Amino acid sequence: MTLIYPNIFSILFIMSKFLININGEHFDESSAKISVFDRGFLFGDSVYESTRTFNRHPFRLSLHIERLFASALKIQLNPTLSKEEIATQVLKTIEQSPHQDIFMRIILTRGNNSDLGLDPELSSANNLIIITKEISPNPEWWLSHGLSMIFYQKQNSPSGSLPKSGNYQENIMAHKAALSQKAYDAIMVNGQGFATEGTTSNIWIIKNGVVYTPPLIDGVLEGLTRKTIFEMPRVYPIQEKSLTRQDILEADECFITSTTRNLVPVTKVESTPIGNGKPGVNTLELLKSYLQFVGQKAVF
């Protein structure tokens, strides 16, 4: 644990695992509380972002806040805080953190209900909650061995770019199914039989030197790692393409992406080794380029 810029708050928070900002006030995990009438708690009526810092700078903060607002629009949640107010709170929390690099979950709920009931008018002001903890490096075995995944057939298959809402029930079911089969996670499959994404990650394959990922229309969250890979200088040709289970099983390489994990090789799906069953050399090359790219461009 590295202590940088010590101040009274970071000294107070150094002993706790989490530093949590609730509507502008900082708490540790034992004192952070929200109302039982919060609509995020009552109905999953919230949107959120997971992100991280690189060298105390937030990764693509303005894009994360844009996506938070885009998710809010998709569930008709009218933000009562501006993008600037949210950014200010995120930056304040980073400043208060005793850690060099942190994981951050930024949650915006529709607010506290004045009564039970679904009517959004029952709440007036949003709650903004920013939960942070020190980010741990990816376990070494992720790169030396790669992950194993299963397929999970989705019951609900909305199409198009998905909101990142507080309702992750289907993803939880998929993740639970994976854990019960001793896999790392599940690749979710939509009603048309196309693989969409992991439960908290985007999915990619490499076949004959071309990198493929499913298009948003298949029902995919537009991951910011995914977006960044499309924006960075091309190491390999990259295309959006609907992927069947077979495409994945017959891929030369497979990997997942997320802001907090970067790129992680997948070496087994449903007990079938992908390619030669080892982390793909092209995947590892892409990871290297990605880390170089975000290292240079972490502040934007």
Ligand code: PLP
């Ligand atoms: N897909 C889902 C369902 C997710 O929850 C996440 C991240 O939490 C991602 C994809 C990857 O998005 P990002 O690269 O922005 O972390």
